[in-house]
Amino acid sequence: MSTNPPTNFLITSQYKRFVELCEYSHGGKIIGLCFGKPGVGKTESARHYANWQTIEPLLSKPLRTRSIPASIVGCTTAFFTPDVTVTPRKLQSGLALLRNRFDELIEQATLWYAPKTQACAVQKHLKLLIVDESDRLKFQSLELLRDLYDRGNMSILLMGAPGIERRLKRFGQLYSRFNFAYEMLPLNTNEMRLFISQKWLELKLPLTADSKVSAAIMRIANGNFRVLHRIFTEIERLQQLNCLPIITPDLIEVACQGLLLGTG
Numbered sequence: 041m042s043t044n045p046p047t048n049f050l051i052t053s054q055y056k057r058f059v060e061l062c063e064y065s066h067g068g069k070i071i072g073l074c075f076g077k078p079g080v081g082k083t084e085s086a087r088h089y090a091n092w093q094t095i096e097p098l099l100s101k102p103l104r105t106r107s108i109p110a111s112i113v114g115c116t117t118a119f120f121t122p123d124v125t126v127t128p129r130k131l132q133s134g135l136a137l138l139r140n141r142f143d144e145l146i147e148q149a150t151l152w153y154a155p156k157t158q159a160c161a162v163q164k165h166l167k168l169l170i171v172d173e174s175d176r177l178k179f180q181s182l183e184l185l186r187d188l189y190d191r192g193n194m195s196i197l198l199m200g201a202p203g204i205e206r207r208l209k210r211f212g213q214l215y216s217r218f219n220f221a222y223e224m225l226p227l228n229t230n231e232m233r234l235f236i237s238q239k240w241l242e243l244k245l246p247l248t249a250d251s252k253v254s255a256a257i258m259r260i261a262n263g264n265f266r267v268l269h270r271i272f273t274e275i276e277r278l279q280q281l282n283c284l285p286i287i288t289p290d291l292i293e294v295a296c297q298g299l300l301l302g303t304g
Contacts, residue, residue, distance in 0.1 A: 226263025
């Protein structure tokens with residue numbers, strides 16, 4: 041179940057497609073793959089869809105001290121990132137702990153805000169597990185996920201960098217179970233313009249972004265979410281440091297040099 045996005049989260053065509061696949065995963069037990077270049081927004085999309093910015097801090101809090109918002113009632117997606125040096129045993133214990141805490145939290149929220157819904161519930165709340173940085177998982181850990189999928193009634197979505205779809209072909213038992221593989225693409229031109237317009241308002245700059253400034257930012261970012269965020273973070277720092285009332289193409293070039301992004 042997705043939730044209303046925060047105002048600073050940009051709803052893109054790629055995010056809408058991601059939501060479609062997650063909703064499809066809730067329709068029955070499936071296993072899927074999402075991959076894309078670093079910085080295109082895979083992790084942000086997954087965390088946003090799962091309402092993880094709200095749920096994650098609550099998972100480690102004691103039951104009596106939790107202040108639970110109504111927005112997490114009905115949430116059925118959990119987000120998990122394995123450690124760099126994860127072992128099958130650590131993965132198994134980490135997932136078990138996550139599932140138990142997640143179900144306990146959502147059940148507590150449901151009992152508080154929607155007790156009638158809870159009375160009709162016949163199964164646990166977690167329906168979709170999103171595993172980020174799946175490139176870190178070796179054969180035994182991937183086999184553990186396959187076994188978890190086979191034995192349970194939960195859908196699993198693996199996320200990683202380009203190339204993971206070819207690597208997983210070597211693991212026939214797991215690969216044969218995939219229902220879909222989706223490549224998340226960079227922002228298109230209109231989405232980058234919308235992102236820049238939002239940042240312009242956040243920085244309280246006069247009027248709208250100059251066309252030359254926008255073109256310079258879009259050329260350097262090339263549709264990459266992470267690069268766009270980094271550019272504007274550095275722009276804001278330089279603007280405050282130098283008391284600049286406007287943003288110029290020269291400022292963009294200086295910001296990108298400081299971030300080692302290049303301008304080509």
